[in-house]
Amino acid sequence: NAGVTQTPKFQVLKTGQSMTLQCAQDMNHEYMSWYRQDPGMGLRLIHYSVGAGITDQGEVPNGYNVSRSTTEDFPLRLLSAAPSQTSVYFCASSYSRGVDEKLFFGSGTQLSVL
Amino acid sequence: QKEVEQDPGPLSVPEGAIVSLNCTYSNSAFQYFMWYRQYSRKGPELLMYTYSSGNKEDGRFTAQVDKSSKYISLFIRDSQPSDSATYLCAMKDDRLAFGKGNQVVVIP
Numbered sequence: 001n002a003g004v005t006q007t008p009k010f011q012v013l014k015t016g017q018s019m020t021l022q023c024a025q026d027m028n029h030e031y032m033s034w035y036r037q038d039p040g041m042g043l044r045l046i047h048y049s050v051g052a053g054i055t056d057q058g059e060v061p062n063g064y065n066v067s068r069s070t071t072e073d074f075p076l077r078l079l080s081a082a083p084s085q086t087s088v089y090f091c092a093s094s095y096s097r098g099v100d101e102k103l104f105f106g107s108g109t110q111l112s113v114l
Numbered sequence: 115q116k117e118v119e120q121d122p123g124p125l126s127v128p129e130g131a132i133v134s135l136n137c138t139y140s141n142s143a144f145q146y147f148m149w150y151r152q153y154s155r156k157g158p159e160l161l162m163y164t165y166s167s168g169n170k171e172d173g174r175f176t177a178q179v180d181k182s183s184k185y186i187s188l189f190i191r192d193s194q195p196s197d198s199a200t201y202l203c204a205m206k207d208d209r210l211a212f213g214k215g216n217q218v219v220v221i222p
Binding site for chain 1: 122145146148150155156157158159160163165202206209210212213214215
């Protein structure tokens with residue numbers, strides 16, 4: 001079972017560059033989300049989606065875009081990378097966002113912005 | 115006061131000891147309580163999920179919720195080196211809030 005698959009695992013960008021972090025899940029989950037994890041800050045929600053074609057902002061959305069054209073895929077785009085976006089990014093999915101929000105996480109993307 | 119407080123540790127214990135972790139929270143609307151385990155360079159994985167005050171046991175793991183004190187705990191009995199990880203508490207009303215995580219090291 002693949003679960004939640006994230007690519008790439010590591011990425012180094014220069015300030016101002018753009019890139020897309022890929023996320024795919026094979027569990028037919030309606031709810032998908034992106035988190036960033038920083039030392040001393042814990043997990044913070046960037047964007048989320050409750051189904052194909054529906055996205056919304058989380059706690060720290062600035063500098064990031066998302067789209068959800070299929071149930072399986074939920075890419076995260078960095079529009080113009082900044083050093084403050086250096087972090088570990090996790091994609092997660094769940095059957096729903098309601099009481100059964102039991103998240104399955106990917107293995108993460110470690111991003112460094114120079 | 116942050117919504118969810120969790121002591122980051124690290125907490126070092128000898129193999130076989132009981133590990134005790136806890137989180138406090140300020141939002142009385144939280145109804146669902148979870149513990150996630152995160153190994154180094156991996157994503158978190160759901161370990162325990164509880165609703166309402168009381169205890170829930172799963173093998174060597176016990177989750178405890180005290181809503182009146184706004185306090186949740188995770189106990190790991192007979193700890194093993196494979197339990198060495200970061201443990202994150204999480205709580206939910208209409209959204210999910212995570213603690214910062216508590217690093218646990220079990221020494222053989």
